[in-house]
Amino acid sequence: MIALHPAAVFAEASVxxxxxxxxxxxxxxxxxxxxxxxxxxxxxxxxxxxxxxxEGTFATTPPQKPAQMVQxxxxxxxxxxxxxxxxxVEFPNQDDVYHNxxxxxxxxxxxxxxxxxxxxxxxxEVFDVAGMVTLRCxxxxxxxxxxxxxxxxxxxxxDPEGVFTLKGLPPGKYVLKAWxxxxxxxxxxxxxxxxPALHVDFP
Amino acid sequence: MSATRDQGDDGIAxxxxxxxxxxxxxxxxxxxxxxxLTQRNVATSVRRDFQRDFESQLASLQAVQEVRHAxxxxxxxxxxxxxxxxxxxxxxxLDLLYPSARDELVDATNSDEGAFREPGAYALRARYYRFLDxxxxxxxxxxxxxxxxxxxxxxxxxxxxxxxxRPQIGYIRRDLGGxxxxxxxxxxxPIVSSESGEPIAAIVLGFKPPALGGSAASGVSGGIWLxxxxxxxxxxxEARSDLETRLAPAIAESDxxxxxFEFSSGKDSFLVFxxxxxxxxxxxxxxxxxxxxxxxxxxxxxxxxxxxxxxxxxxxxxxxxASHILSRRLSMPVERLAVDSxxxxxxxxxxxxxxxxxxxxxxxxxRFSADASHQLKTPVTVLRAGLEELLAGENLRPEAxxxxxxxxxxxxxxxxxxxxxxxxxxxxxxxxxxQLSSINLTPLFExxxxxxxAMPDLFDLDIDADVPPALWVKGEKGYVSLILQNLLxxxxxxxxxxxxxxxxxxxxxxxxxxxxxxxxxAIPKASQEHIFERFHRGAVGENVPGHGIGLxxxxxxxxxxxxxxxxxxxxxxxxxxxxxxLLAPAPAPKKGAT
Numbered sequence: 017m018i019a020l021h022p023a024a025v026f027a028e029a030s031v032x033x034x035x036x037x038x039x040x041x042x043x044x045x046x047x048x049x050x051x052x053x054x055x056x057x058x059x060x061x062x063x064x065x066x067x068x069x070x071e072g073t074f075a076t077t078p079p080q081k082p083a084q085m086v087q088x089x090x091x092x093x094x095x096x097x098x099x100x101x102x103x104x105v106e107f108p109n110q111d112d113v114y115h116n117x118x119x120x121x122x123x124x125x126x127x128x129x130x131x132x133x134x135x136x137x138x139x140x141e142v143f144d145v146a147g148m149v150t151l152r153c154x155x156x157x158x159x160x161x162x163x164x165x166x167x168x169x170x171x172x173x174x175d176p177e178g179v180f181t182l183k184g185l186p187p188g189k190y191v192l193k194a195w196x197x198x199x200x201x202x203x204x205x206x207x208x209x210x211x212p213a214l215h216v217d218f219p
Numbered sequence: 220m221s222a223t224r225d226q227g228d229d230g231i232a233x234x235x236x237x238x239x240x241x242x243x244x245x246x247x248x249x250x251x252x253x254x255x256l257t258q259r260n261v262a263t264s265v266r267r268d269f270q271r272d273f274e275s276q277l278a279s280l281q282a283v284q285e286v287r288h289a290x291x292x293x294x295x296x297x298x299x300x301x302x303x304x305x306x307x308x309x310x311x312x313l314d315l316l317y318p319s320a321r322d323e324l325v326d327a328t329n330s331d332e333g334a335f336r337e338p339g340a341y342a343l344r345a346r347y348y349r350f351l352d353x354x355x356x357x358x359x360x361x362x363x364x365x366x367x368x369x370x371x372x373x374x375x376x377x378x379x380x381x382x383x384x385r386p387q388i389g390y391i392r393r394d395l396g397g398x399x400x401x402x403x404x405x406x407x408x409p410i411v412s413s414e415s416g417e418p419i420a421a422i423v424l425g426f427k428p429p430a431l432g433g434s435a436a437s438g439v440s441g442g443i444w445l446x447x448x449x450x451x452x453x454x455x456x457e458a459r460s461d462l463e464t465r466l467a468p469a470i471a472e473s474d475x476x477x478x479x480f481e482f483s484s485g486k487d488s489f490l491v492f493x494x495x496x497x498x499x500x501x502x503x504x505x506x507x508x509x510x511x512x513x514x515x516x517x518x519x520x521x522x523x524x525x526x527x528x529x530x531x532x533x534x535x536x537x538x539x540x541a542s543h544i545l546s547r548r549l550s551m552p553v554e555r556l557a558v559d560s561x562x563x564x565x566x567x568x569x570x571x572x573x574x575x576x577x578x579x580x581x582x583x584x585x586r587f588s589a590d591a592s593h594q595l596k597t598p599v600t601v602l603r604a605g606l607e608e609l610l611a612g613e614n615l616r617p618e619a620x621x622x623x624x625x626x627x628x629x630x631x632x633x634x635x636x637x638x639x640x641x642x643x644x645x646x647x648x649x650x651x652x653x654q655l656s657s658i659n660l661t662p663l664f665e666x667x668x669x670x671x672x673a674m675p676d677l678f679d680l681d682i683d684a685d686v687p688p689a690l691w692v693k694g695e696k697g698y699v700s701l702i703l704q705n706l707l708x709x710x711x712x713x714x715x716x717x718x719x720x721x722x723x724x725x726x727x728x729x730x731x732x733x734x735x736x737x738x739x740x741a742i743p744k745a746s747q748e749h750i751f752e753r754f755h756r757g758a759v760g761e762n763v764p765g766h767g768i769g770l771x772x773x774x775x776x777x778x779x780x781x782x783x784x785x786x787x788x789x790x791x792x793x794x795x796x797x798x799x800x801l802l803a804p805a806p807a808p809k810k811g812a813t
Contacts, residue, residue, distance in 0.1 A: 118302075119306070152305075156302075
């Protein structure tokens with residue numbers, strides 16, 4: 017596998033830039049803690065964030081350590097979680113109440129059932145299909161989070177200003193994508209070379 | 220007399236009856252109109268109370284309904300907010316919609332398992348449920364058994380067309396095969412996307428409709444009018460179908476929301492209220508129909524009418540009694556008056572009859588006198604003229620001449636009688652008018668004395684006169700002279716041989732009292748009161764010439780002058796008349812003239 021991608025082994029390219037994040041149409045009305053707000057059928061993180069990732073044919077290795085999607089104060093942390101395909105995600109309940117995390121998204125349907133914070137082992141799911149997964153709690157209808165299951169190991173979350181840096185990329189021609197919300201994924205073809213970082217702004 | 224009395228009694232009885240009748244009519248009219256007014260008022264207020272009761276019952280029933288709807292709607296809203304249902308709809312997992320809903324709705328659906336048997340809880344259990352997609356079409360369930368069986372045709376009737384943005388109530392009528400059918404109450408609850416805020420789907424639940432209407436005791440029952448059919452389990456078939464045909468036009472005429480009318484089928488009357496159950500609903504209009512049997516109200520009115528009738532009868536009875544007593548009391552003085560007036564009338568009648576006959580007699584005699592005088596006066600004059608002519612003739616023997624002369628003398632008497640009669644009849648007819656003036660009696664006496672002295676003296680009478688030099692009276696000279704002449708004539712006629720006549724005149728308290736007395740036989744006591752009557756002649760004087768009207772004429776004339784003439788004395792030797800005439804002041808300038 018590695019032999020097929022010498023660039024990945026020997027050279028490192030990087031890309032940096034800024035995603036112009038959408039101004040939220042309105043701040044969350046009910047609760048400042050909301051991590052995902054929906055407006056006109058579009059789910060988006062609040063405050064706005066984007067996930068920038070490099071699309072291509074890459075070998076993906078799920079991390080050894082499971083990722084975590086914590087329920088705390090009747091909310092998900094983080095509100096958006098990009099993972100690579102095959103990653104195991106744990107859903108620890110840090111509230112004093114029951115939660116019942118489930119998803120009906122085509123990329124991953126699961127139902128963890130009701131559990132409390134003392135549930136051991138921590139309920140977890142492996143996400144082995146790429147796509148967007150909407151997390152909900154059956155008990156707390158407002159709770160919402162998004163797990164972005166990616167086919168690529170090269171992804172990064174922007175900071176609140178939309179600034180990102182992706183490092184350790186293999187040189188070559190790819191498509192750089194920026195997931196902004198559930199309906200919007202921006203993309204730009206890029207040609208990565210060794211040397212100074214490529215600057216790409218979205219849009 | 221007794222017949223009149225009976226007649227009078229009849230009249231009084233009639234008066235009393237009439238009074239009684241009038242009072243009865245008045246009292247009855249007042250009582251009856253008051254009763255009718257009161258009855259009408261009471262009936263109206265009873266009716267109004269009845270209707271108000273009904274309306275308040277309906278209102279409370281409707282309040283209960285609204286609460287029920289609110290409860291159901293709240294329940295549906297909770298369902299519609301379930302994250303799994305939202306997830307199924309929003310996250311593209313329609314295949315999981317019904318399975319998720321089944322778990323969520325397990326206590327809301329009408330399943331026997333695990334249903335807690337609480338009264339009323341059943342009413343909140345759905346018979347079936349279906350989801351509608353974004354275009355209001357039914358999303359077919361994977362397994363109809365899990366969501367309540369429903370035929371395809373009925374299922375399609377759950378769709379609303381455009382999705383509602385608020386809960387909607389609808390009713391559908393399902394055929395169950397044969398004659399059976401069932402009415403379901405639908406609640407369509409929109410499911411609003413948590414992402415878009417727009418309705419993305421809806422859930423429709425079918426419930427058993429609540430038992431409409433109140434308890435049997437209150438007389439209110441209820442039903443549902445839907446698609447031209449009336450479902451009314453408590454109403455008899457005939458009445459139900461009658462009401463069904465009445466409802467369609469009534470609803471069409473109403474504002475489409477509510478209304479009421481009275482309705483009767485067979486012998487029963489009802490008050491019918493209808494109210495739209497699902498205003499502004501996309502489902503066909505359905506009306507709640509509440510029916511109040513008026514039997515109780517009518518019975519109450521009937522009872523009331525009877526009570527009023529008996530009270531009225533009682534009042535009328537009392538009124539009759541009171542009128543009777545009152546009319547008796549009121550008529551009493553009238554009765555007395557009637558009796559009095561009857562007696563008065565009788566007296567009056569009698570007096571009138573007497574007066575009538577007297578008057579007739581008087582008139583007859585007066586007419587007779589007048590006629591006689593007129594008829595006699597002319598022939599007497601003719602006779603005298605003839606005799607005097609005869610007397611004046613040359614070839615008349617001395618004996619015959621003496622006889623003719625006596626006859627002439629007789630004509631003078633006859634003429635004087637006729638003259639007197641004429642005067643009397645004029646007096647009787649009230650046609651004699653005298654001109655009163657002051658006259659001096661003394662010259663009259665002197666003249667009379669002269670006359671008497673000139674007459675042939677049969678008895679060799681001694682006439683003595685005691686008259687003041689001047690005596691003034693009120694009168695007409697001719698008539699006063701006639702009175703005195705008659706009296707003097709009388710005194711001369713009924714005297715004795717060598718008898719006396721005495722004339723005296725004095726003044727007495729405004730009167731001139733003239734007495735003329737003569738000797739002669741007494742007038743018998745029995746005759747004394749008749750001597751002033753006409754044509755009466757004293758029994759003693761059969762051989763005395765006269766015609767029996769002299770005294771009568773004298774008295775009548777005296778009275779016409781305001782005076783009187785009476786017999787003051789009549790015994791064996793002396794008869795005296797007293798004439799009273801009013802004194803008159805002596806007219807100074809004319810003193811010499813009279």
